[in-house]
Amino acid sequence: MxxxxxxxxxxxxxxxQKQASSTEITTSVLNRIDHVDKELxxxxxxxxxxxxxxxxxxxxxxxxxxxxxxPYALKDxxxxxxxxxxxxxxxxxxxxxxxxxxxxxxxxKANSVLVGKxxxxxxxxxxxxxxxAFFPTHNPWDLQxxxxxxxxxxxxxxxxxxxxxxxxxxxxxxxxxxxxxxGIVGLKPTYGRVSxxxxxxxxxxxxxxxxxxxxxxxxxxxxNIIAGHDPMDSTSVKVEVPDYTSFLxxxxxxxxxxxxxxxxDEGVDSEIKAAVLRALKQYESMGAIVEEISLPxxxxxxxxxxxxxxxxxxxxxxxxxxxxxxxxxxxxxxVVDMFSNSRAVGFGDEVKRxxxxxxxxxxxxxxxxxxxxxxxVRRLIYQDFETVFKKFDIIVSPTTPTTAFKLGEVSDPLTLxxxxxxxxxxxxxxLPGISxxxxxxxxxxxGMQIIxxxxxxxxxxxxxxxxEQQNDxxxxxxxxxxx
Amino acid sequence: xxxxxxxxxxxxxLARLSLSDEEKALFSRQLSSILEYVDQLNELETDDVExxxxxxxxxxxxxxxxxxxxxxREEILSxxxxxxxxxxxxxxIM
Numbered sequence: 001m002x003x004x005x006x007x008x009x010x011x012x013x014x015x016x017q018k019q020a021s022s023t024e025i026t027t028s029v030l031n032r033i034d035h036v037d038k039e040l041x042x043x044x045x046x047x048x049x050x051x052x053x054x055x056x057x058x059x060x061x062x063x064x065x066x067x068x069x070x071p072y073a074l075k076d077x078x079x080x081x082x083x084x085x086x087x088x089x090x091x092x093x094x095x096x097x098x099x100x101x102x103x104x105x106x107x108x109k110a111n112s113v114l115v116g117k118x119x120x121x122x123x124x125x126x127x128x129x130x131x132x133a134f135f136p137t138h139n140p141w142d143l144q145x146x147x148x149x150x151x152x153x154x155x156x157x158x159x160x161x162x163x164x165x166x167x168x169x170x171x172x173x174x175x176x177x178x179x180x181x182x183g184i185v186g187l188k189p190t191y192g193r194v195s196x197x198x199x200x201x202x203x204x205x206x207x208x209x210x211x212x213x214x215x216x217x218x219x220x221x222x223x224n225i226i227a228g229h230d231p232m233d234s235t236s237v238k239v240e241v242p243d244y245t246s247f248l249x250x251x252x253x254x255x256x257x258x259x260x261x262x263x264x265d266e267g268v269d270s271e272i273k274a275a276v277l278r279a280l281k282q283y284e285s286m287g288a289i290v291e292e293i294s295l296p297x298x299x300x301x302x303x304x305x306x307x308x309x310x311x312x313x314x315x316x317x318x319x320x321x322x323x324x325x326x327x328x329x330x331x332x333x334x335v336v337d338m339f340s341n342s343r344a345v346g347f348g349d350e351v352k353r354x355x356x357x358x359x360x361x362x363x364x365x366x367x368x369x370x371x372x373x374x375x376x377v378r379r380l381i382y383q384d385f386e387t388v389f390k391k392f393d394i395i396v397s398p399t400t401p402t403t404a405f406k407l408g409e410v411s412d413p414l415t416l417x418x419x420x421x422x423x424x425x426x427x428x429x430x431l432p433g434i435s436x437x438x439x440x441x442x443x444x445x446x447g448m449q450i451i452x453x454x455x456x457x458x459x460x461x462x463x464x465x466x467x468e469q470q471n472d473x474x475x476x477x478x479x480x481x482x483x
Numbered sequence: 484x485x486x487x488x489x490x491x492x493x494x495x496x497l498a499r500l501s502l503s504d505e506e507k508a509l510f511s512r513q514l515s516s517i518l519e520y521v522d523q524l525n526e527l528e529t530d531d532v533e534x535x536x537x538x539x540x541x542x543x544x545x546x547x548x549x550x551x552x553x554x555x556r557e558e559i560l561s562x563x564x565x566x567x568x569x570x571x572x573x574x575x576i577m
Contacts, residue, residue, distance in 0.1 A: 191539065192538075192541070235541065297527070300527060303520055303522075304521075307521055321499070323571050324559075324562065325563065326564070328565065332574055333574055333575070334574050335573050335576045338573065339499040340499045343498075352502075356491070356498060356500070356514055357517055359494050359498040360490075370521065373524050375534030375536060376527075376535075377527060377532075379535035380527065380532060413513055413517065414516055414520055430537060430538030430539070
C-alpha cells in the first residue's frame with residue numbers, strides 16, 4: 001500500500017506511531033496528484049510549496065494529535081488567505097481572499113495540510129462539474145463520465161486517492177450526488193451545524209458545508225473538526241457538538257428506518273432501487289425496524305427549489321459588479337454598462353440562467369406567484385419530514401436516480417436539474433443527509449442516502465457505519481493511474 | 484408561462500446582464516420551459532400555509548460590538564480592477 005491510498009484514520013495511526021511523517025505523506029499525495037490529475041482534472045490550484053513547508057514544520061514538532069499532518073483539499077468556494085479562490089468562474093479568476101473561511105481556520109488549527117483547491121460547477125450551480133469556466137472534471141471510475149456536481153473535484157479527488165479528505169458544499173445535493181457518482185462517503189450536515197463564514201454564497205437558506213471521505217469513520221473525524229457554532233455566521237446554531245466517533249461501532253437494533261415510496265418510483269434506475277432495498281434487508285437482519293412511508297409533497301421539492309435557490313442566488317451574486325474585485329469590462333463608458341458587460345463576460349451560461357430565473361421570480365408582479373408560493377410549498381415539504389421523524393429515526397433512499405452519465409450527454413438544463421430530485425428535499429427541510437456506497441452496476445458506484453433529524457448527524461453516522469461494517473463497497477478503488 | 488424576448492430584456496436589465504440576441508432567444512426558450520415546470524406548484528392549495536424561509540428558529544442574532552483586528556486595507560485594495568489614490572475608480576455615473 002502506498003501512503004496516498006490510506007484513509008485519514010489509517011494515516012493518523014501511522015503518524016502517531018511515528019511510522020510515517022507528514023512530509024512523507026504530503027509528498028506521496030502530491031506525487032499521486034501529479035500522476036493522475038492530468039487525466040482526472042480535479043484540481044484548479046495545487047498548493048505544493050506551502051503544503052510541504054507546513055508539513056516540514058509539523059514534523060519538526062514531531063507531535064501528531066488529532067488529524068495533525070494529514071493532507072486535505074478544498075472545493076474552490078472556500079476563501080483561503082493569500083491563495084486564489086475562483087469558484088470556477090471567470091469573474092473570480094484572479095481573486096485572492098484576504099482571510100480564511102471559518103472551517104479553513106479550524107483545519108489550520110488542527111494542523112491539517114492544505115494541498116490545493118478543487119474544481120466545481122461555477123458558483124456551485126450544476127450537477128456534473130461541466131459548468132466550470134476552466135475545464136470539466138472526470139469520474140475516476142470511467143474518465144468518459146462526469147464525477148457529479150457541483151463539488152465534483154472534491155469527490156473525484158477523494159475517490160482517486162489524490163487526497164484522503166476534502167470539503168465541499170451542498171445546496172441541493174452538491175455533496176451527496178458526486179459522492180454517490182464517485183463511490184465515496186459525502187455528508188451534508190444540518191443547516192446551521194457548520195459555519196459558512198468565508199464560503200462564497202449561492203443560496204443562503206440552503207447552503208451547507210460538509211466532508212468527502214473514503215469511509216464513515218473518516219467522516220466522523222472530519223465532522224469533529226468542522227462542526228460547531230461560529231459567532232461570525234448568524235445562521236450557525238449554538239447546539240452542542242457530540243464526539244461523532246462515539247457513534248461508530250454501535251449496532252442498529254431497534255433503530256426505526258423509513259423508506260419513502262416516492263423515492264423508489266419509475267424515474268429511478270432499477271439497479272439502484274434494488275441495491276438500496278438489499279441494504280434495507282441487511283438493516284432488518286441487523287435488528288432494525290424497516291417500514292415504507294410516504295413523503296407526499298416530494299415531487300414539488302424540485303420545482304420549489306428552482307425558484308428559491310435562483311432567487312437567493314440572484315441577490316447573492318449581485319455583489320459581482322467589477323468594482324472591488326473580479327473581472328471588469330474596461331471598454332464600457334457608463335457604470336451600468338460596466339456592471340452588465342463585466343457580468344456578461346464573467347459569468348457562464350448556467351449562472352446567467354439562474355440569475356435570470358431568480359430575478360424574474362423576485363420581480364414586481366411575480367413575487368407572490370413564484371417566490372412566495374415556493375416558500376409555502378417549502379413548509380409542506382418540511383412538514384412531511386417532521387411527521388415521519390415523529391415515528392422514525394432515519395430515512396433511507398437512493399441518492400441519485402441514475403449512475404454517473406457521460407460528459408456532454410445531458411445538455412438540457414431541466415433534464416440536468418432532475419438529477420437532484422432525491423437530494424433537494426433534504427436541503428429544503430434543512431436536514432442532514434449522507435451518501436454512502438451501496439453497490440456497483442456496470443463498473444459504476446451506486447449511492448444510498450440516509451437522512452436524519454435536524455442536528456442528529458450522529459444517528460446517520462451510526463447507521464452508515466453499521467452498514468459499512470457488513471459490506472466492502474467502501475474498500476473498492478478505481479483502477480486509475482495503476483501501471 | 485412563456486417569457487417573451489421583451490420580458491427577457493427587462494429581466495436582464497434588472498439583473499445587470501448584457502445579453503446577445505442569441506442568448507435572448509435561448510433564454511426566452513429555456514426560461515419558459517423552467518417556468519412551465521415550476522407551474523406545477525399551483526396544483527397545491529397553499530392559502531393557509533405559512534411561508535418557510537429557513538428551518539432555524541433564529542432571529543436577530545447580536546454580538547458584542549468590540550473592536551477586533553480586521554482585514555488590511557492594502558490587501559483588500561489589491562484585488563481591485565482599477566484604483567486611483569487608493570480608491571475604487573469606476574466610469575462616470577451621472
